[in-house]
Amino acid sequence: MEAAWNRAFALAAVCVLVSLVFGCAGTEKVTAPQATVVLPPPPPPRINRVVLPPPSILVSTPADPSFSSPPKPTDVVGRLDTPLGRRWKYIVLHHSASDAGNEAIFNREHKDRGWLGVGYDFVIDNGQGGPDGRVEVTFRWEQQIDGAHAGNEEYNKYGIGICLVGNFDNDLPTAKQMDALVGLVNYLQKRCQVPTANIVGHCHVRIGGTHCPGLRFPWYELFSRLEH
Numbered sequence: 001m002e003a004a005w006n007r008a009f010a011l012a013a014v015c016v017l018v019s020l021v022f023g024c025a026g027t028e029k030v031t032a033p034q035a036t037v038v039l040p041p042p043p044p045p046r047i048n049r050v051v052l053p054p055p056s057i058l059v060s061t062p063a064d065p066s067f068s069s070p071p072k073p074t075d076v077v078g079r080l081d082t083p084l085g086r087r088w089k090y091i092v093l094h095h096s097a098s099d100a101g102n103e104a105i106f107n108r109e110h111k112d113r114g115w116l117g118v119g120y121d122f123v124i125d126n127g128q129g130g131p132d133g134r135v136e137v138t139f140r141w142e143q144q145i146d147g148a149h150a151g152n153e154e155y156n157k158y159g160i161g162i163c164l165v166g167n168f169d170n171d172l173p174t175a176k177q178m179d180a181l182v183g184l185v186n187y188l189q190k191r192c193q194v195p196t197a198n199i200v201g202h203c204h205v206r207i208g209g210t211h212c213p214g215l216r217f218p219w220y221e222l223f224s225r226l227e228h
């Protein structure tokens, strides 16, 4: 009788142990009561304020038609698109230091000095001697020969000379002259690969000193309007 009690007691103990370790099959899992969780409101939808163009627009390639055929200034007399005869490196700006003038007048004056003719590659008229804003192309550009304008051999040989009619120690170029200059410089920079750092005034390169292209010449306006 005592042995039977011991077996029953041992069996009961095993059952309790098994149920403690493995749980009881068929019983529902009891979960602790859930606390109420207050979630923050969802963030507002994000708005992309900066819309970037696709990468193909950001990168200029040699296939860009403007690279091989840059836009030209509108009022031009002479052969602006003459074939290039040398590696032009600079653009040198001048004023005529006179109220009036044009390519023909400067041509005569410079011949009188014993030169081949007008020393610049381009003259931009101001309405006093030629139509305001007209670009006159001289024989030096058309024949791609050395200039006679810089007072410096390097800049006469590799610099494109542009003269604006006027005296910019006292006055400013006309609005049409500036439009023409910006168009011409943009065209020449693209066509000849002249960097903006190489756009200089006569005063920056002449050995001996000069005010040219004038103390009031609007450099800031020019550089702010260039495409490069």
Ligand SMILES: [Zn+2]
Pocket (backbone or CB within 6 Å): 093, 094, 095, 149, 202, 212, 213
């Ligand atoms: Zn000059």
